[in-house]
Amino acid sequence: MGFLNPAVDKLPRHPIIIDGLGEEAGSGDLLAHIYPGTGTVTREIRMANADDVDRAVQSARKAFPAWRAMPGDQRRNLFFKLAALFEAKSAEFAPSLVAENGSIGAYAPHMGHDAAQKFRYFGGWCDKIHGRTVPMWGGPAHDYVTYEPYGVVGVIIPWNGPLFAATMVMAPALAAGNCVVLKSPDLAPYSAMMLAEIIREAGFPPGVVNMITGAADAGEAMVLHSGIDKIEFIGSGGTAKKVLASAAQSLKPVGLELGGKSAVIVFDDADLMSAAKFGLSGAVAANGQGCVNGTRLLVQRGIYDAYVQTLSAMAGHIVCGDPLDPQTMLGPVISETAINRILGMVERGTAEGGRIVAGGTRLGGDHAGGYYLPVTVLADVPNSSEIAQNEVFGPVLAVTPFDTEDEAIALANDTEYGLGAYVHTQNLRRAHHVTAQLQAGMIHVNGSGEAMQPNCPFGGWKKSGHGRLGGIEGLNEFMQPKNIWMSLKGPDA
Numbered sequence: 264m265g266f267l268n269p270a271v272d273k274l275p276r277h278p279i280i281i282d283g284l285g286e287e288a289g290s291g292d293l294l295a296h297i298y299p300g301t302g303t304v305t306r307e308i309r310m311a312n313a314d315d316v317d318r319a320v321q322s323a324r325k326a327f328p329a330w331r332a333m334p335g336d337q338r339r340n341l342f343f344k345l346a347a348l349f350e351a352k353s354a355e356f357a358p359s360l361v362a363e364n365g366s367i368g369a370y371a372p373h374m375g376h377d378a379a380q381k382f383r384y385f386g387g388w389c390d391k392i393h394g395r396t397v398p399m400w401g402g403p404a405h406d407y408v409t410y411e412p413y414g415v416v417g418v419i420i421p422w423n424g425p426l427f428a429a430t431m432v433m434a435p436a437l438a439a440g441n442c443v444v445l446k447s448p449d450l451a452p453y454s455a456m457m458l459a460e461i462i463r464e465a466g467f468p469p470g471v472v473n474m475i476t477g478a479a480d481a482g483e484a485m486v487l488h489s490g491i492d493k494i495e496f497i498g499s500g501g502t503a504k505k506v507l508a509s510a511a512q513s514l515k516p517v518g519l520e521l522g523g524k525s526a527v528i529v530f531d532d533a534d535l536m537s538a539a540k541f542g543l544s545g546a547v548a549a550n551g552q553g554c555v556n557g558t559r560l561l562v563q564r565g566i567y568d569a570y571v572q573t574l575s576a577m578a579g580h581i582v583c584g585d586p587l588d589p590q591t592m593l594g595p596v597i598s599e600t601a602i603n604r605i606l607g608m609v610e611r612g613t614a615e616g617g618r619i620v621a622g623g624t625r626l627g628g629d630h631a632g633g634y635y636l637p638v639t640v641l642a643d644v645p646n647s648s649e650i651a652q653n654e655v656f657g658p659v660l661a662v663t664p665f666d667t668e669d670e671a672i673a674l675a676n677d678t679e680y681g682l683g684a685y686v687h688t689q690n691l692r693r694a695h696h697v698t699a700q701l702q703a704g705m706i707h708v709n710g711s712g713e714a715m716q717p718n719c720p721f722g723g724w725k726k727s728g729h730g731r732l733g734g735i736e737g738l739n740e741f742m743q744p745k746n747i748w749m750s751l752k753g754p755d756a
Contacts, residue, residue, distance in 0.1 A: 270358035271305055275456035278308050278447070278476035279315055282322040283469030285460070289315045291477060294449055299365035299595040300586055302632040310449060311475035313484035319473035320490040323415040323442035326470030331412055331440040335390030342386025342438065345465040349379035352461060356426065359453035361586045364422055365550060365594040365634075368587045378430040378458070384717040385438040388738055392439070403751035410742040412440035413516075414492035417485040419506070421498045422451035422597060423552040423656070428497045428520075429455050431721065431732045436495070437471070439741040446485060447476040450597060486510050486517075493518070493741070500726055518740055519728035520554070520721070522654045523682030526675035527557035528697065530668075531565035533687035534709075539573040541685065541710065542660065546638045547581060550594045551658030554727075555683040555705065559651055560662045561674050567664045571620060571642045574662070578621035578638040583658075584630060595634040596657050602634040605657035609639060612650035617641035617661065646674050654680075668693065672700045681724030685711060704731075 277285030291312035295304045311319075330338075353375025360366040360374060397406040416436045420428040425448055433443055447455035459474035475481055479502075486494055486509040495518040496506045503519050510517045527545065529538045545557040562570045586594040596602050602625060609623055622639030636658055644651050644661040651661045665671045675684055684703040688694055698706045704723040715721070720731040730740050 271362070273355075273358040274306060274362055274453050275359065275460055277456060277460065278452060279311055279319075280456075280459045280463065280472075280474045281315070281319050281470075282325075282473070283463055285463075289475065289477070291315070291481065294478070296363070296450075296452065297598065298362050299597055300361070300633045302599070302634070305362050308449075308452060308476060311446075311477040311481045313480070315475050315477075316444070316481055316484040316488060317490075319444045319475055320415060320417075320485075320488050322470040322473050323444050324490050326468055327412075327414055327442045330442055330468060330471050333440075335392065338438070338440075339386045339389035341465060341467055342382045342389060342434075345462060345467070346379040346383040346386065348461050348465050349375045349382065353379075356454060356457060359457050360426065361594075363425065363451035363453040364552075364597055365586050367550075367591060367594050369589055369591075374426050374454070378426060381430045381434040381717040385434040385738065388435075388438050388735075392738075392742070397746075399748075405749045405751055407747050409745045409747065410439075410739075411745055412742060414441060415490060416441045416443050416741060417488070417491040417494045418443055418445045419482050419485065419494065419496045419498065420446070420448060420455065422448040423549055423554075425451050426454040426458060429458055431717075431737075432495045432497070433472070434717070435732065435737040436741045439738055441493075441741055442470065443472050444485060444491065445472065445474045446482055447474055449476065449478045452476045482506070483509055486515070487512065489513065491515070495730075495732075495740075496520075503728070518730035518732075520730070520732060521682075521723065521726060521728040522680060523554045523556075523723060523727050524559055524652065524654055524678050524680045525555060525557045525683035525685065525703070526559045526561055526678075526701075527685040528671045528675055528687065529560065529562045529566070529570060530671070530686075530688040530690070530693065531563040532689045533566070534689070535566060535569060535573060537709070538687040539570060539577055541687070542570075542574055543577050543581070543638065544711075546578070546640075546658040546660050547593050550596055551638075552596060552656050554654075557683065557685045557711075558655060558660055559675075559678075560660055561665050561671055562662060563671070564664045564666050571640075571662055574660070575620040575640050575642075578640055581638045583626060583635055583637040593638060593658055596636060597634065599634060601657065602636055605636060605655055605659060608650050608653070608655055609641065609659060612641050612644060612648060612661065615645060615648040615650070617644040617648065617650065622658070646677055652678055668697065672697060676700075676702045679726045682727035683707070683711075683723070703727075
């Protein structure tokens, strides 16, 4: 079953970094972190509490004036140095990414390169942030607008993709001139720890980035802290409601990137093999635990049977198992609680009319200690059922037939979420018409990867959150406009 605890000696040892100094223990509770691949403990971590949060915030507030005033070219050069370090150390992320949440080891180096891209892109903005002048009427005057950082941004990230989420927020926040206090998730702490260590190695001034590892109490302390000017939260809708309630006490602005139940619409003129491979990816990417994954497959009836047959056959070839095995394509879900919840949803999905055509049973034998579920496909799923409407957050796909273009649009929009949507068709008119009607923040036609670049806005509609990360829209999320009006009237006017 691979390594009992993958490369434990290579995991970062500082759950707290404040004012540029790493600390091997916080002042809060002791956490026994569990490796999802075997259900065994990787390390016990003394997490942060409210006192540690306060120290981190004070450090960030102290560093903010100098960081804000640093010339853009100098800040840009730091970003480029950091990007180069991410690329040089990309392979070194594997132990942390595998150990914290069961990510596939073969995929881990990509996450280092992804982080490099984000910091290189936003580093390019550091010396290009400028204001504008506004024409005045009604008398001689000069009016101009500046764009200024908030100050200290508190960043709360999820366990399913900590490195991806942290860099997606921190790169624009830091480029805009803010300092950051990052909370590493207790269920998956290691890659964020490594991120903070590399930022320190790149030469960022002490206090510009502070990191704590903590649970919900540390997150609440961040949201309530008067020294944090804005919160950026990535996670579940349920937790987001608690964050908003706490932030409301000080009217603190909050950016939200939440869950999704993204529809994949497959029309009968689509490339069947390509659309099936893509549909399968919704169950495989991030071990099925991705908010933007396409897990609700809407397939036109003319190719429905062929698509289901192709998809189920492909699912049977996805190797589920040890994340450190180079042959593995799908690793474990995060916990025992998670896999039991997922299996419960699958059972209820069949009770509501779905039929299992692939997977559906937890792996036993050598895999019994971990939290492994092979790709599971339910066909004939009613769109009103629980499994079609709610996030499963596991390697489970729900397939539903449709007849007409209008029906596909209605089914896709019939959800509380609006993060992503995917359309497969060879008809250009149809592609434009359908994407114009879909209620989602990110829509992809015949693919998805290219739209995840750091120069593209990332975010959702409806209960998938508000605000954007990525592109100029993401940079603007972390700046406040200031309007300045000056009279040009003479003293005798």
